[in-house]
Amino acid sequence: MGEHGFDLPPKATREVMDRREELADKAREALVQAGLPACRGTSQGGPGAHVQVDPLADGGVLVEWGTQEELATAAANLLESGVDPSNLPHAIRHYETVQTCMRDAVLQILTSAGFHVARADAHTYGSAVHVKGCNP
Template identity: 45%
Template sequence: MTEPEFDLPPKAPPEVVAERDALADKVCRELARTGLPVHRGDLDDSAEKRPGARVHVTPFVDGGVYVNWTTNAELRDTALDLFAQGIDYADPPPVLRHYNSVLQHMRAALSEILASAGFEVTEPDRHGHGSMIQVKGFRP
């Protein structure tokens, strides 16, 4: 078998990943306290398709704790199917505009809710992390 032709980023030390796991658990508890459905996307493969907030821990040195919103499958699949068929970016279909609007508003809401609860929230690189927000820490 040949070696892959790309390098994966180096992994963070176990104690750093453990700190991120603890932070992700705090994020999940806080979002659940607000009444939002929340799932650990890195621990549950089915979380990717379930609606609500998805919290991920990435184990790489430059990784962290990330949160994004997943809509119900009916809206998500309809929008993504249209997108896959090709759209006019200057005039996207209403359902795609609605889907994007929901993601933008939920991203802002998640960010504000977590910041209000004492979490340090930032916007990661959109190219690598799409609509996710990053949680860097907690300020008691």
């Protein structure tokens, strides 16, 4: 148990993290070659594909799509104010459509480039793509 009375999830070894970093670089490069804006790091980097490495033992390489801040903020503000889930406002529906379309595009582009990818666990990673490996 940790010092605060609960167990923290185990982190990946340095060797695993090095392999993930290399895979993340290759995935970012494949997305850039396809013409998509892509960077390494969190969604704070602006619009485009954000390729990041999760340091947890069961984590991996993840690609998340970032929209312009105005689109994400409009949807978040509406959600915070409370909405009827059976009748979502246009801004939320549009944001969700963009996220779904771009996730599917990233999945298809990386698959075509020789990567092994899947939808990431939505509960943990939202609409991210999990990059599991690539052919040499």
